[in-house]
Amino acid sequence: MFEIQKFTDALKLDGARPNLFQVTMAGIPNSVGESLSFLAKSAQLPGSTLGIVPLFYQGREVKFAGNRTFADWTITVINDEGFLIRNSMEKWMNGINSHEKNLRNMSQVLSTPSATSNIAYTVDAQVNQYAKDNDKTPIKSYNFVGMFPVDLSPIDLDWGTNDTIEEFTVTFAYQYWTTGTNGAMTGITT
Numbered sequence: 001m002f003e004i005q006k007f008t009d010a011l012k013l014d015g016a017r018p019n020l021f022q023v024t025m026a027g028i029p030n031s032v033g034e035s036l037s038f039l040a041k042s043a044q045l046p047g048s049t050l051g052i053v054p055l056f057y058q059g060r061e062v063k064f065a066g067n068r069t070f071a072d073w074t075i076t077v078i079n080d081e082g083f084l085i086r087n088s089m090e091k092w093m094n095g096i097n098s099h100e101k102n103l104r105n106m107s108q109v110l111s112t113p114s115a116t117s118n119i120a121y122t123v124d125a126q127v128n129q130y131a132k133d134n135d136k137t138p139i140k141s142y143n144f145v146g147m148f149p150v151d152l153s154p155i156d157l158d159w160g161t162n163d164t165i166e167e168f169t170v171t172f173a174y175q176y177w178t179t180g181t182n183g184a185m186t187g188i189t190t
Contacts, residue, residue, distance in 0.1 A: 016139065020129065020131070022037055023043050023127050026126075027120045039085060041075075042075065043074075044073065045140065046142055046144070049071070050068055053066045073125075075169065076167055077169070092148070093152060095121075096149075122175075125147050126143050138181075140179070140181055141180050143179070144177050145175050145176055147174040148173060150171055151169075153171075154168070
C-alpha cells in the first residue's frame with residue numbers, strides 16, 4: 001500500500017542531486033587540474049559489467065559469472081578562450097600516438113608530471129558526489145585508475161550560434177575503478 005510518509009522517509013535529506021559533483025585528475029599540470037575541477041560540466045558515476053560464461057549441460061544453458069569490464073568514461077568540458085584543457089588533452093593524446101609519425105613521444109608522455117611539466121601516459125582521476133549541506137566531504141567517490149584519453153570531440157563552429165560557450169567531450173579509457181563514501185576509498189577495491 002502506498003504511504004507518502006514511508007516514501008519521504010526513504011529519501012532522507014531529499015535524495016542525492018546530480019549537479020553536486022567535482023572531477024579531479026592527479027598527474028596533470030596543476031593549472032590544468034584546477035581548471036578541470038571547475039570546467040568539467042558533466043560526468044558520470046561509473047558502472048561496470050560482469051560478463052557471462054555459458055556452459056551447456058544436458059541441453060540446458062547454465063550461466064556462470066565471467067570477467068568484469070569497465071566502459072569508457074566521458075566528461076563534458078566548458079572551453080575557455082585560452083583552450084587550456086583542450087590544448088592539454090591534444091598534447092596528451094599526441095604524446096601517446098603522434099599525428100604524423102604514428103609514434104609515442106616518450107619524453108612528452110612518460111615524464112614525471114609537475115606543476116609545469118608534461119602529463120604522464122596514464123593518470124588517476126576522481127569524481128566526487130556531494131550532499132546539499134556539505135561541500136567539503138564527498139558522500140560518494142570513485143577513483144579511476146590508469147586513465148588516458150581515447151577520444152576528443154570536435155567543437156562545432158557556427159556564425160549563427162550566439163549567446164553560448166563552447167563545450168567539448170573527452171572520453172577516457174581506464175583499468176578499473178575503486179569506490180568509497182564520505183571521502184575515504186574504503187569501499188570496493190578488488
